[in-house]
Amino acid sequence: MENIAFLLDPSILHKLISALLIFVVCLVVIRVLTAATGKLLSRSKKIDGTLQGFVQSAVKILLWVIAVILVANALGVNTSSLVALVSVVGLALSLSVQNILSNLFSGLTLLVTKPFSAGDYVEVAGKAGIIKTVGLFYTQLDTLDNVAISIPNSDVTSSAVNNYNREPMRRVDLVFNASYEDETEAVRAAILDAIGQDSRIAADPAPFVRLSAYNASSIAYVVRVWCQKADYWDVYFGLNESVRESFKRNGVHMTYEHVNVHLVEN
Numbered sequence: 001m002e003n004i005a006f007l008l009d010p011s012i013l014h015k016l017i018s019a020l021l022i023f024v025v026c027l028v029v030i031r032v033l034t035a036a037t038g039k040l041l042s043r044s045k046k047i048d049g050t051l052q053g054f055v056q057s058a059v060k061i062l063l064w065v066i067a068v069i070l071v072a073n074a075l076g077v078n079t080s081s082l083v084a085l086v087s088v089v090g091l092a093l094s095l096s097v098q099n100i101l102s103n104l105f106s107g108l109t110l111l112v113t114k115p116f117s118a119g120d121y122v123e124v125a126g127k128a129g130i131i132k133t134v135g136l137f138y139t140q141l142d143t144l145d146n147v148a149i150s151i152p153n154s155d156v157t158s159s160a161v162n163n164y165n166r167e168p169m170r171r172v173d174l175v176f177n178a179s180y181e182d183e184t185e186a187v188r189a190a191i192l193d194a195i196g197q198d199s200r201i202a203a204d205p206a207p208f209v210r211l212s213a214y215n216a217s218s219i220a221y222v223v224r225v226w227c228q229k230a231d232y233w234d235v236y237f238g239l240n241e242s243v244r245e246s247f248k249r250n251g252v253h254m255t256y257e258h259v260n261v262h263l264v265e266n
Helices: 002-008 010-043 050-072 077-095 098-113 153-159 184-196 228-248
Strands: 121-124 127-134 139-140 150-153 159-164 170-177 210-216 219-228
Touching: 002 170, 010 050, 077 150, 077 153, 098 150, 098 153, 121 139, 127 150, 139 153, 150 153, 170 228, 184 210, 184 219, 184 228, 219 228
Parallel strands: none
Antiparallel strands: 121 127, 121 159, 127 139, 139 150, 170 219, 210 219
């Protein structure tokens, strides 16, 4: 009878009814807001599907925390201590999973800023390869020799990213060594002859061939040509081979490191 009397107490009954009404309103608001958030995110073409799910979950959890605090306040519970408890738990949790959170937020940063996309050939955090996936914690890329590498997202966002697929064309840089006995123009003509035989090399920007250094036993010539990014490696290796043949045809000596010894007779 005492329990029934307690529940029938006007002040207690008022609190219960208020808490129930607040709970129902919160439940409706949570459903409306989560549905609206989902529709809003689905319309955005710049936000990845993984990021959409994470944002929806985060919004839902936040709304439920607010709802619990409101219901507890309606029941007369001291919510200041509850808020403090939630804050302390959140702080302790964030400290214990600091690295995980760092990778998580770095992953969200990558999904939003998009410094690269799947299929791009990049150089990042000391590794080079083709991007396969960008997850919430790790970025996975495949090297040219087909090795899968997973890099923590925090390492990716804290380092420079070289994206070789962002622009349609790439420059091929090479250096060839010729003998001191060969005239500079003869060497340049032989290299340009090899360049002219490769149709994949662009005429604009024009190929660049200039003497770059005087080495101990050879003269270095720097070569810079442009091509479509898909042809980069074919042009790189093809030009190495064709310049050797062009040197041979044009009588240019492709020298190597050596030492000349002069004997002086007394």
